Each structure stands twice: as C-alpha cells, then as structure tokens.
Amino acid sequence: MPFSDWLLVGTLLALGGSWNVIRADGGSERNCSAIPPYLPSTMVNTTLRLQALREAMSSVNVSAYIIPGTDAHLSEYIAPRDARMAFMTGFTGSAGTAVVTLNKAVLWTDSRYWVQAERQMDCNWELEKDVSISSIADWLIREVSDTDNIGFDPFLFSIRKAVHKDPSKLMLKSIPDNLVDRVWTDRPLIPPDNLIRLPDRVVGRTWQMKVEHIRTQMTDNPYKPTAVLLSALDETACKNATPHRSLLICSVPGLFNLRGSDVPYNPFFYSYTLLTLNEIWLFVHKDRVTEDLKLYLNSTCFPLAHCVQLLEYEQVRVMLKNYMATSGVKVWIGTEYTNYALYELITPEKLLTSAYSPVLTTKAVKDETEQRILRDAHVRDAVAVIQLLMWLEKVVPEGKETEMTAAHYVNECRSKQKDSRGPSFETISASGPNAALAHYSPSNATSRKLTVDEMYLVDSGGQYLDGTTDITRTVHWGIPTDMQKEAFTRVLMGNIEISRTIFPSGTKGVNMEMLGRRALWEVGLNYGHGTGHGVGNYFGVHECTIALLIVVSLPEPGYYKENDFGIRIEDVVVIVPAHTKYGHNYLTFETVSLVPYDRKLIDTSLMSPQQLQWLDNYYLTIRELMGAELDRQGLTEEKTWMLKHTVPFQSATASAAVSSLSLTLSALATTLLHILL
Ligand SMILES: *[C@@H]1O[C@H](CO)[C@@H](O)[C@H](O)[C@H]1NC(C)=O
Ligand SMILES: *[C@@H]1O[C@H](CO)[C@@H](O)[C@H](O)[C@H]1NC(C)=O
Ligand SMILES: *[C@@H]1O[C@H](CO)[C@@H](O)[C@H](O)[C@H]1NC(C)=O
Ligand SMILES: *[C@@H]1O[C@H](CO)[C@@H](O)[C@H](O)[C@H]1NC(C)=O
Numbered sequence: 001m002p003f004s005d006w007l008l009v010g011t012l013l014a015l016g017g018s019w020n021v022i023r024a025d026g027g028s029e030r031n032c033s034a035i036p037p038y039l040p041s042t043m044v045n046t047t048l049r050l051q052a053l054r055e056a057m058s059s060v061n062v063s064a065y066i067i068p069g070t071d072a073h074l075s076e077y078i079a080p081r082d083a084r085m086a087f088m089t090g091f092t093g094s095a096g097t098a099v100v101t102l103n104k105a106v107l108w109t110d111s112r113y114w115v116q117a118e119r120q121m122d123c124n125w126e127l128e129k130d131v132s133i134s135s136i137a138d139w140l141i142r143e144v145s146d147t148d149n150i151g152f153d154p155f156l157f158s159i160r161k162a163v164h165k166d167p168s169k170l171m172l173k174s175i176p177d178n179l180v181d182r183v184w185t186d187r188p189l190i191p192p193d194n195l196i197r198l199p200d201r202v203v204g205r206t207w208q209m210k211v212e213h214i215r216t217q218m219t220d221n222p223y224k225p226t227a228v229l230l231s232a233l234d235e236t237a238c239k240n241a242t243p244h245r246s247l248l249i250c251s252v253p254g255l256f257n258l259r260g261s262d263v264p265y266n267p268f269f270y271s272y273t274l275l276t277l278n279e280i281w282l283f284v285h286k287d288r289v290t291e292d293l294k295l296y297l298n299s300t301c302f303p304l305a306h307c308v309q310l311l312e313y314e315q316v317r318v319m320l321k322n323y324m325a326t327s328g329v330k331v332w333i334g335t336e337y338t339n340y341a342l343y344e345l346i347t348p349e350k351l352l353t354s355a356y357s358p359v360l361t362t363k364a365v366k367d368e369t370e371q372r373i374l375r376d377a378h379v380r381d382a383v384a385v386i387q388l389l390m391w392l393e394k395v396v397p398e399g400k401e402t403e404m405t406a407a408h409y410v411n412e413c414r415s416k417q418k419d420s421r422g423p424s425f426e427t428i429s430a431s432g433p434n435a436a437l438a439h440y441s442p443s444n445a446t447s448r449k450l451t452v453d454e455m456y457l458v459d460s461g462g463q464y465l466d467g468t469t470d471i472t473r474t475v476h477w478g479i480p481t482d483m484q485k486e487a488f489t490r491v492l493m494g495n496i497e498i499s500r501t502i503f504p505s506g507t508k509g510v511n512m513e514m515l516g517r518r519a520l521w522e523v524g525l526n527y528g529h530g531t532g533h534g535v536g537n538y539f540g541v542h543e544c545t546i547a548l549l550i551v552v553s554l555p556e557p558g559y560y561k562e563n564d565f566g567i568r569i570e571d572v573v574v575i576v577p578a579h580t581k582y583g584h585n586y587l588t589f590e591t592v593s594l595v596p597y598d599r600k601l602i603d604t605s606l607m608s609p610q611q612l613q614w615l616d617n618y619y620l621t622i623r624e625l626m627g628a629e630l631d632r633q634g635l636t637e638e639k640t641w642m643l644k645h646t647v648p649f650q651s652a653t654a655s656a657a658v659s660s661l662s663l664t665l666s667a668l669a670t671t672l673l674h675i676l677l
C-alpha cells in the first residue's frame with residue numbers, strides 16, 4: 001500500500017484530537033546532552049518496553065511502528081487502557097503521535113505540551129516540534145528504506161480522506177493485533193461496571209423507534225445499503241451534547257439509550273453496531289450486560305427485526321468479514337468515526353459512505369421532547385454555576401479559598417443537581433496568570449489563592465442523564481483595570497456577534513472566526529485558539545449543539561508577567577431555524593447556557609445597540625428560566641443574586657429613546673417584565 005492519504009489525516013487527528021489540561025506542576029526538564037544525561041524524577045524509563053516493542057516489530061517484519069494517542073472510536077478522551085502512546089513514551093499529554101523504528105523513537109506533539117514532554121520522557125525519545133503531517137511523513141521517508149514496512153494498528157486511524165498527495169513509496173502494513181498491547185503486561189482492564197439504561201423520562205425516542213428511523217433512511221437511500229455499521233461511541237452509547245474541546249458533535253442520544261463509563265468524563269462504553277433491515281448485532285463486552293438489559297434489548301423480539309443479538313466487542317472484524325462475504329450486500333458507514341480496521345474489510349463496490357452515519361443525522365433533528373430535555377440539563381447546571389459565583393463573591397475577600405477549593409465547590413454543587421453523573425471534564429479553575437495558560441487545571445502544587453486583585457476564570461461542565469454541559473465565565477471581585485474591562489467586553493462582543501448571527505445551512509464553522517475576533521482585532525488583540533468547538537465543520541445540521549469558545553490571549557508573552565490574566569467566555573448554543581425575510585434554510589443559534597456574565601467587566605459604551613439588545617434578551621431568558629428553577633429548588637438567595645446580575649442594560653437608554661419615538665406595546669411589555677422580575 002502506498003503512503004496514502006488517510007494515514008496522513010489519521011495522524012493529524014491524533015495530533016489535534018483534544019485539548020487536554022496543561023499541568024504546570026513543578027518539575028524540571030531532561031537534559032540529554034549533559035553527561036551523564038540529566039533525567040528528572042518525573043520521567044519514565046522506557047528502555048525495556050521499547051526493547052520489547054522492537055522485538056514484536058521484528059516478529060511481524062516492520063521496521064517502523066506508528067503509535068497514535070487515540071482509541072478505536074476516535075474518541076476525544078481515551079481510557080487508561082488506550083493510552084498506548086503514554087505507556088510507550090512516558091508523555092501523558094492528550095495530543096501526540098509516536099513513531100518507533102529499530103533504532104529511534106520519536107514523539108510529535110504541539111507547543112502546548114513541549115515542556116511536559118521534556119519532563120516526562122527519558123533520553124530514548126526525541127521530541128519533534130513540527131506537528132505538520134508532512135513532518136511525520138518526511139521523517140519516515142528519511143528513516144525508513146523503500147523496501148521496509150511501516151506498521152500501524154488500523155483500529156487507531158480514521159479513514160477520512162485528505163487531498164494531500166504524497167509521492168513516497170513507503171510500504172504501510174496494517175496490523176490489527178496492536179503491538180503495544182502485546183508488550184504492555186499491566187495494561188488496565190476494562191472497567192467492570194455494568195451498562196445502564198436511561199430512565200424513560202429522559203428518553204425522547206425508544207431504541208426501536210430509532211432503529212426504524214435508520215432503516216427508513218436505508219430503504220430511502222438510492223444506493224440501497226443493506227446494512228449500517230455504527231462505530232462512534234456517541235452513536236451507540238448515548239451522548240447528549242458537547243464533550244469538551246471537540247469538533248462539532250451533534251446532540252446524540254444513543255441508539256439504544258444506554259450508558260457506560262469506559263471513557264473518563266463521558267458516558268460511553270466500547271461498542272459497535274451492525275444493523276440490517278431485519279437484524280441487529282451489538283458488539284459489546286457481554287459480561288457487562290445485565291439480565292435486565294438483555295430483556296430490555298429483546299423485549300420486542302416479534303417481529304424478529306427488533307431482536308438485539310449480542311456479540312463480543314472483539315468479534316466485530318470477524319462478523320463484518322463474514323457479512324461482506326455474502327453476495328448483494330452494501331454497508332453504509334460514517335467516515336468521521338469509522339476506523340480503518342473496519343473500512344479495509346469492505347470492498348469498494350460494497351461500500352457506501354457519508355460523513356456522519358445516518359444515526360447522527362437522525363438524532364441531530366430533535367423533536368420537542370428532546371429539545372426540552374436538552375434545555376433542562378442546562379437549567380439545572382446553571383444553578384450550580386450560579387451557586388459557585390455567588391459563594392465566591394462572598395468568600396474570596398476573606399482570603400481562604402483557592403483554585404482547588406473553587407473547583408471542588410462547583411463539582412459539589414453539580415453533584416447535588418438531579419440526574420448528575422459527575423463532571424464532563426476536569427474543571428479549569430484559574431486565577432491571575434494561571435488563567436493565561438488557556439487550559440490549565442489546578443493541582444496542589446500550582447493552586448493559587450483567590451483574591452480580589454486578580455481575575456478568575458472557571459471552565460467546567462457536567463454530565464447529566466439528560467445532557468452534557470460546558471460553560472466558562474470570567475469574573476473579577478475587586479476593581480478591574482480599564483484594559484481588563486475592555487478585553488473582556490471585546491471578548492463578549494465576539495461571543496454575542498456569533499450567537500446572534502444568521503447563516504445559511506451548510507456554512508462552515510471557520511466563518512465564525514471573524515465574528516468572534518473582530519472586536520478584538522480592532523484594538524490589536526487576539527486569541528491563540530479556535531473559536532468554538534465546531535470550527536471546521538458544517539453548521540448545516542439543525543439542532544446540533546456546539547459550544548462557543550472565545551479565548552483572549554495577548555500576543556506579547558512578556559505582558560503576562562506584569563499584568564496577568566486570561567479571559568474566556570463559553571456558552572453552549574443549539575442551532576435553530578431562523579426566519580428570514582427572503583431566504584429559506586437559514587439558521588441561527590440559541591444560547592442554552594444560562595449564567596450571567598460579570599457586569600463589572602462589561603463596558604457597554606463599546607457595544608452596539610444590537611449587541612446590547614441581544615444581551616438584554618438573553619438576560620430576560622435567564623430571568624424567566626432560572627427564576628422558575630431557583631424558586632423550585634427553594635434557593636432565594638441565589639435568585640436574588642441572579643436578578644441583581646441580570647438587570648437589563650438598556651432600560652435607561654431605552655426609556656430615553658422611547659420617549660422620543662413612539663412607545664410600542666411590546667417595548668412596554670418588556671420594560672414591565674424587567675420591573676416585575
Ligand atoms: C544541558 O547540559 C549541557 C552539558 O552540561 C549544558 O551545556 C546545557 O546548557 C544543558 N542544557 C540545558 C537546557 O540546561
Ligand atoms: C532504565 O532501565 C534499564 C533497564 O532496567 C536500565 O538498564 C537503565 O539504567 C535505566 N535507565 C535509567 C536512566 O534509569
Ligand atoms: C519483510 O518485508 C519485506 C518488504 O515487504 C519483504 O521484502 C521481506 O521478504 C519480508 N520478510 C519476511 C521474513 O517476511
Ligand atoms: C435475543 O433473542 C435472540 C433470539 O432468541 C438471541 O439470539 C439473542 O442472543 C437475544 N439477545 C439478548 C440481548 O438477549
């Protein structure tokens with residue numbers, strides 16, 4: 001096989017896969033040019049494991065082996081047993097790709113992780129800092145001769161096509177039996193927890209309805225697929241909204257309305273599903289399916305088409321191979337999630353591909369029940385965040401709280417909310433200069449005391465049976481500088497510009513970049529990260545959930561030393577149809593996160609009337625939805641806090657403007673509501 005396109009992209013995915021937490025723990029970096037080499041205590045000795053891996057490589061006749069940091073479902077967070085790159089290299093950052101040859105070992109990772117890599121790797125490993133795909137390909141071309149094989153685990157590569165053309169003649173060899181696993185003697189086991197089913201009250205559609213929905217799409221499809229192969233954990237495992245820092249992920253209540261906990265912070269379990277018009281095979285670790293669940297999966301065996309047949313997770317390749325041997329079959333897969341190990345079994349004439357499998361599209365269009373369910377989780381989640389912000393406002397001046405205690409507090413508040421299933425990622429609780437590290441999470445060694453003199457950023461989220469949340473707020477408890485106010489306001493303006501934009505279906509996420517940055521660019525500020533989790537994907541699907549992520553970081557690194565802060569605002573939005581004067585198929589966002597922004601940091605004089613109008617409308621929504629929820633939970637102090645922080649900005653201007661114009665009835669109603677609430 002030539003050095004083909006998919007491999008390049010697979011590598012890119014592995015490198016850009018997720019934003020993990022950057023730990024600024026104390027520690028020193030290795031020095032391999034010192035004699036003897038200086039190795040910090042945080043490094044891992046990889047000599048023996050590399051030796052074992054090289055033996056395994058020789059036994060299958062490969063002279064290079066690629067180890068991406070991902071799992072077979074291209075998940076954002078991987079379970080400890082999938083941390084093969086970390087096991088081989090010692091480096092535990094979440095983005096990277098390792099390559100081992102018979103005499104070299106190299107890790108590619110991006111600038112966020114260089115320091116960490118220098119602290120964790122021993123001198124067996126080289127660090128390559130150019131993470132472009134061609135850098136890995138060029139390196140392989142230099143190091144490996146034309147006649148040598150380069151081995152890879154096809155389960156760990158996506159099949160997405162790149163337009164990149166590489167003329168090299170490198171030979172790639174697919175080895176489904178992972179070589180790292182062969183030498184990883186104490187590889188963590190799969191968690192023993194049983195799978196659970198979602199309670200009916202949070203389920204929009206039964207799994208039987210969903211199966212029929214997919215089958216309808218199969219029969220409607222002009223290419224007449226005979227089967228659909230589902231690979232994304234989101235699809236079979238029920239993921240309701242955004243995971244942290246991922247590409248655009250649609251809200252996906254899983255096909256079977258089941259959940260598990262195989263992957264940290266996510267309600268996933270390892271699984272595949274092969275679905276035909278009259279059969280359903282679920283590949284899963286069978287010992288974790290309780291008798292109750294078996295009944296649930298087989299309660300409607302008549303017609304037979306609703307009988308779920310359980311097969312072991314590892315049998316998926318064998319089963320797919322058998323199925324492919326049948327004549328007249330055609331398998332439909334989603335290229336975004338399917339790995340190469342399954343793809344390579346399907347001959348081109350028996351293959352039907354689309355970016356997302358039909359199930360995602362199905363679930364992306366949510367019915368009313370699902371919309372209500374999605375919003376409910378955000379309402380309860382906002383209670384927890386409001387509790388945190390209110391508490392901090394009170395206790396920070398006393399000087400006893402730290403980044404760690406604040407993170408702990410918000411996690412506690414969330415755990416008290418109904419249907420809570422823990423945080424959806426490691427809470428980022430960052431004060432002052434720590435917030436300037438965009439994705440820092442506190443540890444005992446780095447946790448700063450919270451003070452009224454520093455800005456504070458909290459980026460956190462929860463898993464609930466009925467949804468996933470992700471929200472960031474930046475606050476200041478003392479007197480912010482003019483610069484901090486301006487930067488915050490401009491970040492907020494970017495957030496609002498995106499939130500209120502109307503765009504045709506099919507618009508690419510990258511188009512949101514300008515909207516998010518414009519107000520900052522005007523004064524020469526910028527941020528070094530993508531805007532929103534959806535960047536690069538299509539915003540074409542109704543009702544997909546994306547999170548807006550706005551980061552500001554100043555270009556001059558020296559600036560942080562003197563006046564240290566980091567600002568981020570992040571809301572989850574759903575895509576809803578927009579009614580436009582002339583066009584059809586236009587969309588807009590609706591913000592479902594419901595926590596006010598810090599008023600102290602908002603300079604309304606910078607904002608346009610439209611932006612202020614948006615903000616006031618948003619606050620009105622918060623007042624309505626959160627007012628009712630805080631009442632329901634009997635949280636009067638929180639309600640008072642919320643009302644104080646959502647006083648409309650425009651009432652003063654509005655009444656002035658209104659007196660000179662004609663007072664419309666709706667403006668009057670709005671004003672009245674503001675007064676009453
Ligand atoms: C590594 O050690 C060499 C030799 O002792 C020394 O010259 C060099 O400055 C050290 N590098 C770093 C980054 O400390
Ligand atoms: C790493 O382990 C090997 C094998 O046990 C040993 O020979 C070597 O000295 C160790 N290296 C370091 C730097 O500790
Ligand atoms: C190893 O692979 C190379 C390149 O494909 C091939 O020429 C050689 O015969 C193989 N050796 C063995 C022992 O299979
Ligand atoms: C459901 O019933 C079918 C047919 O009897 C059987 O093959 C399958 O294993 C059952 N599935 C479960 C989940 O018990």
Ligand SMILES: *[C@@H]1O[C@H](CO)[C@@H](O)[C@H](O)[C@H]1NC(C)=O
Binds near residue numbers: 444
């Ligand atoms: C951090 O400090 C707390 C309180 O002293 C302690 O309970 C906890 O175990 C520490 N955590 C770590 C990872 O050291």
